[in-house]
Structures are given as structure tokens and as C-alpha cells.
Amino acid sequence: MPPTLVIIAGPTASGKTNLSIKLAQHWKTEIISCDSRQMYREMSIGTAKPDIDQLNTISHHLIDNLSIHDYYSAYRFEQDVTGLLKHLFNKHSLIIMTGGTGLYMDAIINGIDDIPDPDSEIRTMLKQRYDADGLDGLLAELAQLDPAFYAKVDRNNPARVMRGLEVCLTTGRSFSSFRIKQAVNRDFDIILIGLELPREELYQRINLRVDRMMEKGLIEEAKGLYPMKHLNALNTVGYRELFDMFDGKTDLDEAIRLIKRNTRHYAKRQITWNNRYPQMKYFNPDGFDEIINWIDSIVACWDKSL
RNA sequence: GGGGAGAUACCAAAGUGGCCAACUGGGGCAGACUGUAAAUCUGUUGGCUGACGCCUUCGGAGGUUCGAAUCCUCCUCUCCCCA
Secondary structure (H helix, E strand, O other), rough: OOOOOEEEEEOOOOOHHHHHHHHHHOOOOOOEEEOOOEOOOOHHHHHHOOOHHHHHOOOOOOOOEEEEOOOOOOOHHHHHHHHHHHHOOOOOEEEEOOOOOHHHHHHHHHHOOOOOOOOOOHHHHHHHHHHHHHOHHHHHHHHHHHHHHHHHHOOOOOHHHHHHHHHHHOOOOOOOOOOOOOOOOOOEEEEEEOOOOOHHHHHHHHHHHHHHHHHHHHHHHHHHHHHHHOOHHHHHOHHHHHHHHHOOOOOOOHHHHHHHHHHHHHHHHHHHOOOOOOOOOOEOOHHHHHHHHHHHHHHHHHHHHH
């Protein structure tokens, strides 16, 4: 059997965590998290991390490995995961990766070009320019420095425009010149499993989970992080709505309403993202046996062809 | 019982004779996305159509008008105030 990475994808609250742990127990293997927020050790309740028992049952990687003050990126994730896998495949022929961060997942599936980390001062400067003067000046500069990228960026999207610029300004080269979509050859196989629920049911689960987070003390957790609210890691559903409440912009009921709504929106974006993978095979999160059978059948097929 | 206000699309709410299939917000739906991505951005939301366009809408029934969500009459319902 060739080394195999089974990726469990699906929108938030679709049951990825529980299912992955059951699968990991079945195969006696380990789990790599693919979740941009569960990496931060300062956040727990609002990111729906696996609980202590779950973490003790199965060993998880890339959870609590960062501080909210740290720099991180999809490229670093790709480096971290490929490094980890090299090591883990010595112990297991099958590894599970679970999580909802589409871009990170994509960095593993399709690879991601090697682009230098941006200079943090340049990043800050661009943000300040944007806040002060808006997008027009930045767009004009981007058109100069990288006409090819300028031609296809979404010019309404400040994040995209600033990203292009920060690379141009940091490296002295055009952003486009780095974005070559270099094909990757992984020395392992990937099986993509998507979890799917009727929309209505998914939304119910989301609403319920938010209520549970509140019961577990999300407000307290957010309160502790409030002084750092400007950090990007804290620009996260469940936290920023509470920060607004602390600022007196909303009351508690409204904050909860918004957390639920924004989580639903987030789930929808994840579903849309996953649609880009025609090879993704969808299952109901309760379909444990079907999933096992499906994966076994694929692996058996590969074994035969070897 | 008397007086007043109002009924608009999934919800809220503008519109007060033609520019209205109807502002706006919410909610929904759909999409883009190679770097802090739980982020950031876009489209759409009466029906049919690829499109031109056509059809049915603004509580109900009539009426006035070349033309009505908008004016008139009656009816139904809701809300508020006084009793």
C-alpha cells in the first residue's frame, strides 16, 4: 500500500472532528489538522478544537502550535505538513488530515508556489496607506509594478491588491513572476472525502454549536483576548462579534445572532471552495462504514496496480 | 361605543399618477479566491427566457384615467388612543 493521505473536508460543524477520530481509531493512525484557527493556542472554545479527551485518544498535529502573535501562511502550512508527513509515514501508511481551511488544504493537494515572505514593514505600510487613502493609489501602483496581475485581480478586493503589492515591493519582482502554478509531485496518494449535510440540518448544527460555545464560556475567553483584538488571528467569527459587544456596538442577543449568521456564511464559502475538487467523494458524516469501504476499495485498487 | 393610524415581495421598510417588478436593510441563494483565508471580495433574490421580451404582483372587489402600489367608493383585517 502506498502512503496515503485521507483528507476529510466539509463545512464547519459538519462533524469532521468526530468522524476523523473514529477513522483514526479504526486505522490506528494520527490526525493532522488543517484549520487555520485551531493552530492558535490562545483560542479554544470559539474554534471548536477537539477536547482534551479526544486529543488524548488520538495524536493530533498542528493544533496549538502557534501563538496569535505569530506570522503564518499557506506556504508555511504546506512546508509543515510535508515535513510532518515524511516522519509520520514511517509509522503509518495512512494519515488523516481534517479541517476546514480550503486554501491550506489546497496547498497540500495542488501545491503552492514558493514566494518569499513579505516584509512586515511593507505590509504594515500598505495597510496604513489603504486605511488613509483608499484603494486607488494602490491600484495605480500595482498597474505599474505588475500589469499582468493588475489585469486579472479583483480590483474591488483590497486584500488581493495589497497582497500583490507587498510581494512586488518586498522582492523587487512582479507578483505574477512567482505565481507559476508549479506542479507538485507528492510521494503519497491523496483521497478526498467531503462531508455533506442538508443545508437546513447544517444550519441547525451551527446554531446549536454556537449556543454550546456560549455555555462553555466563549465570552470569558474573548474577554481575555480583547486587548489583542487588532491581531489578524482574532479577526475570527465568534470573537470579533463579541469584541463589538464589548465596545458597546451591539448587545448580547445581536452578537449571538451575528456569530450564527457569520458561521453560516463561512460554511457556505467552504462548500463553494470544495466544489473545485471534482475528485472529492461526498458522504454523510454518519456514514462511517461507507467511508471505510470506499477508502479500502480505492487502496485495494492501487495495490493491485502496483 | 367614539377617534386616529395602517395593510407593499421571505421579513422589515421606502415609494404617493407614468422614470416601478418596485429604493434600502435584514435573511436567503450563487460565485471568486496562491500566502495572517473562520480572512477578503462579487453577483443575485416574483414567474418564464440564453437574450430581446413576455406574463402575474403592492390586503379584497369595483371605479376614475391614455396610464394606478400611488386618486375615488365599498369591504376585510391589524394597531393605537379615549370610553
